[in-house]
Amino acid sequence: MVLARQRQAMILEEARRNGAVRVSDLVSRLGVSDMTIRRDLDVLAGRGLVEKVYGGATAVLGPSTEEPGFEAKSVRQRAQKEAIASRAAELVQPGTAIGLSAGTTTWTLARALDGVPGLTIVSNSIQVADVLRASSAPDRTVVLTGGVRTPSDALVGPVAVHSLRRLHLDQVFLGVHGMAEGAGFTTPNLTESETDRALVESGRRLVVLADSSKWGVVGISTIAELDEAHVVVTDDGLGEAARTVLAEHVGELEVAPVNDDTEEE
The missing domain is CATH 1.10.10 (Arc Repressor Mutant, subunit A)
Known part of the structure; x- marks a missing residue:
């Protein structure tokens, strides 16, 4: 069934x-x-x-430059993002330095990190920084890059890129607009793409967080190729064909179960 x-x-x-x-x-x-x-x-x-x-x-694919705002994206695929964030949080070790890109899935992950002590967290997201600032987690250092604000509340541009290129992180958690064979992991914002690439390059290990609705969506600019991801965390709504493609390209495919659905016939 x-x-x-x-x-x-x-x-x-x-x-x-x-x-x-x-x-x-x-x-x-x-x-x-x-x-x-x-x-x-x-x-x-x-x-x-x-x-x-x-x-x-x-x-309905939409233009490759279409960029919904943070509030619009935050109400989509909520259960899937919660499942993905819960699984991704298990990959974070105490006392490490991690990067969180802008996006509603990484924002959800930020809320799931309260139980991990001693983290240094770097982000170019105003929304992520707000969550981390309100956290009660002990011994935490939060670094917010500067930059110009986008519709998705990301800080981008030369100031952000300059900051990120001087950092060395253990893991980077990247949220994406779309993922597809050939196009890789993409975004509809050219400037945000450059900043995200700098964030990816700052980390020794890349973990991409993308719910199943992102498969087949292609933004105007590629952040990273599929085979650059050490881990992709998605939800169990992802089709078998997509799973096969990802399994052939990424280091590890993590499929988080979503328990909010029942079968209809």
Whole structure:
């Protein structure tokens, strides 16, 4: 039995690969009823990932430079981000120096680090810094880069890049706009891409945090190639084809279970 979340990920992956999907084809392929597929399409359309048309749906990819604000992104895929953050927090060792990029998934991770003592945390995110400032974790040092603020509340530009290129971090946790074979890990903001690359280069180990809806999404600029990631942490809604591609390229693929779903038929 395939969970509704996993089935929807398969449908979305198919829509992004071919540009559109037909209900009749999905019924045959997934072995569920016409009504179940239509409910799945309703869910995906409600998230703005597909547009329903007669007999099926078309993919909604958006311009490669489209950049939603922090507040808009913070309400998307909440359960998935919580699961990813919980798993990623297990990778953080006490007393280490880590980097957190800007983004709602890394912001969620910041909230999950209260139990890890002695950390030095570097970030170019105003939102992440606010979470860390309010934390009760002992012996913590927080470093916020300077820079120019973007719609996603990231600090970017030459000041941020200069700061990051002088640092040496144990691990970098990178949130991304999209991930795809060929394009790698991408962002819709050119300036943010340069800053993120400097953050990646400052770390000995790269951990990418990306929920399953990010697969097949391509922003205008590549931050890193797939094979540059030592670990990718995603959720169990990621389709099997995407898992196969990632497993072939990244050092380790961590799939976090999301326990907020039930099967519908």
